[in-house]
Amino acid sequence: MKIYAKIRFYWGAFTISTIVAAVMIPLITLFPKYKGIIMHKLNRVILFLMGSSVKVYGKRDKEANLFIMNHQGIMDIIAVEAAENTHFRWVAKKELFQTPWFGYLLKNGDMIEVDRDNKAGLVKLLKDAKESIEIKNRAVAIFPEGTRAKDQKLIPFKAGTKLVAKKLNMRVQPIVIVGSKYVLNEHNKTGHSGVIELHYLDAFNVKDASKDWYEEVQQKMQKYIDKLKESRGIQR
Numbered sequence: 001m002k003i004y005a006k007i008r009f010y011w012g013a014f015t016i017s018t019i020v021a022a023v024m025i026p027l028i029t030l031f032p033k034y035k036g037i038i039m040h041k042l043n044r045v046i047l048f049l050m051g052s053s054v055k056v057y058g059k060r061d062k063e064a065n066l067f068i069m070n071h072q073g074i075m076d077i078i079a080v081e082a083a084e085n086t087h088f089r090w091v092a093k094k095e096l097f098q099t100p101w102f103g104y105l106l107k108n109g110d111m112i113e114v115d116r117d118n119k120a121g122l123v124k125l126l127k128d129a130k131e132s133i134e135i136k137n138r139a140v141a142i143f144p145e146g147t148r149a150k151d152q153k154l155i156p157f158k159a160g161t162k163l164v165a166k167k168l169n170m171r172v173q174p175i176v177i178v179g180s181k182y183v184l185n186e187h188n189k190t191g192h193s194g195v196i197e198l199h200y201l202d203a204f205n206v207k208d209a210s211k212d213w214y215e216e217v218q219q220k221m222q223k224y225i226d227k228l229k230e231s232r233g234i235q236r
Contacts, residue, residue, distance in 0.1 A: 008191030036087030
């Protein structure tokens with residue numbers, strides 16, 4: 001079983017890399033007006049070829065312009081893009097923009113680059129987020145943990161997301177993602193066929209929320225994950 005799980009991991013990695021490099025990047029470069037549709041459809045193809053699928057619980061709030069979610073690995077983005085019909089503008093660290101293939105995908109997909117080591121990075125993030133919702137009409141998607149978690153315990157959220165949401169009076173909707181790490185585990189290099197679940201929690205306006213809304217959202221997401229784990233034995 002361990003050998004089979006290893007094979008599935010490398011098959012998944014090969015599938016993702018091949019479609020991104022050979023199909024997705026060329027298509028969104030040649031047809032930039034349709035990059036959202038192209039990315040949605042090709043991410044569905046990736047899931048299909050990996051023998052997996054995505055299931056949505058709850059309802060996406062059409063007025064929300066900031067989506068915050070827990071992060072386990074690359075399958076999080078693939079699952080969300082496969083399930084969505086609108087074109088998110090993802091926030092990613094500067095280092096990812098410099099990687100082969102995926103860097104081109106982020107740049108050509110017009111995603112938001114953030115430099116954590118530069119004090120001006122937060123100012124740029126604020127500017128880019130404002131541009132996203134006021135000019136590009138694209139909701140912002142971010143992993144407030146800032147990095148991939150190794151287990152089901154959420155890493156403390158970075159402060160930048162809270163500041164941006166407050167400054168721009170954004171409408172926030174949390175998304176709890178489960179099953180993604182089971183499908184492709186980048187830490188121990190194993191893979192399985194499975195269902196990635198997206199749980200859309202209640203959206204809210206930051207201006208109407210309590211001053212501790214950010215911490216409360218993290219607690220709510222953690223409780224939701226723990227509840228699913230206890231009731232259904234989920235694997236992430």
